[in-house]
Amino acid sequence: xxxxxxxxxxxxxxxxxxxxxxxxxxxxxxxxxxxxxxxxxxxxxxxxxxxxxxxxxxxxxxxxxxxxxxxxxxxxxxxxxxxxxxxxxxxxx
Amino acid sequence: xxxxxxxxxxxxxxxxxxxxxxxxxxxxxxxxxxxxxxxxxxxxxxxxxxxxxxxxxxxxxxxxxxxxxxxxxxxxxxxxxxxxxxxxxxxxx
Amino acid sequence: xxxxxxxxxxxxxxxxxxxxxxxxxxxxxxxxxxxxxxxxxxxxxxxxxxxxxxxxxxxxxxxxxxxxxxxxxxxxxxxxxxxxxxxxxxxxx
Amino acid sequence: xxxxxxxxxxxxxxxxxxxxxxxxxxxxxxxxxxxxxxxxxxxxxxxxxxxxxxxxxxxxxxxxxxxxxxxxxxxxxxxxxxxx
Amino acid sequence: xxxxxxxxxxxxxxxxxxxxxxxxxxxxxxxxxxxxxxxxxxxxxxxxxxxxxxxxxxxxxxxxxxxxxxxxxxxxxxxxxxxx
Amino acid sequence: xxxxxxxxxxxxxxxxxxxxxxxxxxxxxxxxxxxxxxxxxxxxxxxxxxxxxxxxxxxxxxxxxxxxxxxxxxxxxxxxxxxx
Numbered sequence: 001x002x003x004x005x006x007x008x009x010x011x012x013x014x015x016x017x018x019x020x021x022x023x024x025x026x027x028x029x030x031x032x033x034x035x036x037x038x039x040x041x042x043x044x045x046x047x048x049x050x051x052x053x054x055x056x057x058x059x060x061x062x063x064x065x066x067x068x069x070x071x072x073x074x075x076x077x078x079x080x081x082x083x084x085x086x087x088x089x090x091x092x093x
Numbered sequence: 094x095x096x097x098x099x100x101x102x103x104x105x106x107x108x109x110x111x112x113x114x115x116x117x118x119x120x121x122x123x124x125x126x127x128x129x130x131x132x133x134x135x136x137x138x139x140x141x142x143x144x145x146x147x148x149x150x151x152x153x154x155x156x157x158x159x160x161x162x163x164x165x166x167x168x169x170x171x172x173x174x175x176x177x178x179x180x181x182x183x184x185x186x
Numbered sequence: 187x188x189x190x191x192x193x194x195x196x197x198x199x200x201x202x203x204x205x206x207x208x209x210x211x212x213x214x215x216x217x218x219x220x221x222x223x224x225x226x227x228x229x230x231x232x233x234x235x236x237x238x239x240x241x242x243x244x245x246x247x248x249x250x251x252x253x254x255x256x257x258x259x260x261x262x263x264x265x266x267x268x269x270x271x272x273x274x275x276x277x278x279x
Numbered sequence: 280x281x282x283x284x285x286x287x288x289x290x291x292x293x294x295x296x297x298x299x300x301x302x303x304x305x306x307x308x309x310x311x312x313x314x315x316x317x318x319x320x321x322x323x324x325x326x327x328x329x330x331x332x333x334x335x336x337x338x339x340x341x342x343x344x345x346x347x348x349x350x351x352x353x354x355x356x357x358x359x360x361x362x363x
Numbered sequence: 364x365x366x367x368x369x370x371x372x373x374x375x376x377x378x379x380x381x382x383x384x385x386x387x388x389x390x391x392x393x394x395x396x397x398x399x400x401x402x403x404x405x406x407x408x409x410x411x412x413x414x415x416x417x418x419x420x421x422x423x424x425x426x427x428x429x430x431x432x433x434x435x436x437x438x439x440x441x442x443x444x445x446x447x
Numbered sequence: 448x449x450x451x452x453x454x455x456x457x458x459x460x461x462x463x464x465x466x467x468x469x470x471x472x473x474x475x476x477x478x479x480x481x482x483x484x485x486x487x488x489x490x491x492x493x494x495x496x497x498x499x500x501x502x503x504x505x506x507x508x509x510x511x512x513x514x515x516x517x518x519x520x521x522x523x524x525x526x527x528x529x530x531x
Binding site for chain 5: 202253255267
């Protein structure tokens with residue numbers, strides 16, 4: 001969001017700020033549900049390849065657990081780097 | 094949707110129930126259009142690989158028909174299994 | 187959008203036409219931002235494969251430039267063909 | 280609960296918003312499951328338009344396993360039955 | 364039609380909603396077509412920034428065939444010109 | 448700016464709409480970056496649940512390079528810092 005837009009937001013009355021923060025909350029909920037669905041899809045695709053039984057075997061379950069943990073750690077690391085770059089973009093440098 | 098949320102919905106006046114059912118309809122329309130687009134993309138990708146002419150040849154057309162029919166049958170089967178699992182999840186098991 | 191729907195729109199008062207054109211503008215903005223994100227993802231995936239340094243080397247940068255230019259030219263060409271087909275679909279032919 | 284005072288306009292927006300997100304989530308889960316199991320189970324030469332027995336049983340097991348992966352990941356993230 | 368009585372608020376919402384879904388559908392169709400034909404027709408080493416003749420004619424034919432597949436699938440699903 | 452007259456209802460809709468599109472854009476950028484760098488950097492046999500040193504440094508460089516590609520494409524399209 002660039003600064004002129006934020007200036008416009010400051011001039012909005014209280015009820016609009018509430019509306020804006022509700023919108024942000026809703027987008028974050030949608031975003032985390034999407035990330036969840038993508039994580040499930042990726043770990044399923046990478047870990048489950050045989051369909052002779054209808055339940056996960058031990059090996060598949062271990063694979064899914066590790067995949068999910070790795071993905072979450074990865075995602076947090078990317079989030080930190082991404083935030084640094086976003087801040088850096090606002091400074092002269 | 095969990096039960097507490099449904100309880101909240103029950104306490105809403107008639108006009109909100111109409112609004113909710115309109116929202117559900119709209120999401121279902123959007124969903125079926127997206128599924129349609131995905132089906133077209135998949136069958137095109139799997140069946141069409143040569144671009145020496147601008148019209149589908151007989152073989153490509155047959156492939157697309159079978160692909161679409163298979164996908165629809167698949168999708169219906171998944172829908173039934175998915176519904177069973179959704180119901181099972183609500184019971185003690 | 188088929189004609190019966192457009193006929194309905196004609197019968198709407200001025201403020202609704204404004205609302206409709208605002209909606210169209212918003213969808214176009216969202217669309218071009220999505221296209222932008224897809225372009226970045228594709229060119230990154232096709233051009234960047236080594237991670238021994240944290241900055242793009244000359245070769246990667248050249249690859250990304252060409253990829254983006256090709257994609258934009260491709261996208262414009264597809265847009266023209268797509269528009270022709272859309273118009274053709276509305277005429278008897 | 281039905282006897283409690285009616286929700287405010289803002290609360291209503293939040294109820295509608297949550298219901299919408301929840302539905303979008305389920306639709307997306309279904310769509311990803313459908314696409315993934317089609318890729319895993321259905322041969323993509325399309326020699327016939329019927330699903331054969333092998334494909335059908337593969338689909339059933341694939342849906343079942345996908346569901347388990349969904350629940351397993353939900354547990355890891357700290358709730359019991361998926362994200363909601 | 365323009366002379367008929369004005370639509371109610373709910374009818375208006377439905378008209379707007381349908382128009383929005385229809386536009387989203389067309390945008391998504393265009394985007395998928397663009398991505399798919401780029402993958403099928405454009406060499407991904409990017410040795411130059413121009414599309415060559417072979418790529419250009421491949422793109423034209425790819426768009427045409429994609430359109431036909433879209434219509435063919437629409438017919439199979441029971442309407443004549445795609446989903447709308 | 449804060450002293451100028453308050454925006455009209457339509458202007459407000461446009462401000463909210465633009466802010467929403469901008470946020471959706473950033474979320475999508477982050478998601479694509481996350482998925483792409485996971486594919487490029489993390490071995491997908493999942494022999495352990497920790498990211499090892501090689502993976503961690505690959506991720507940092509991948510994020511940095513993705514960011515540069517994003518800016519480079521933004522410049523090509525005629526603005527200086529990405530699409531907004």
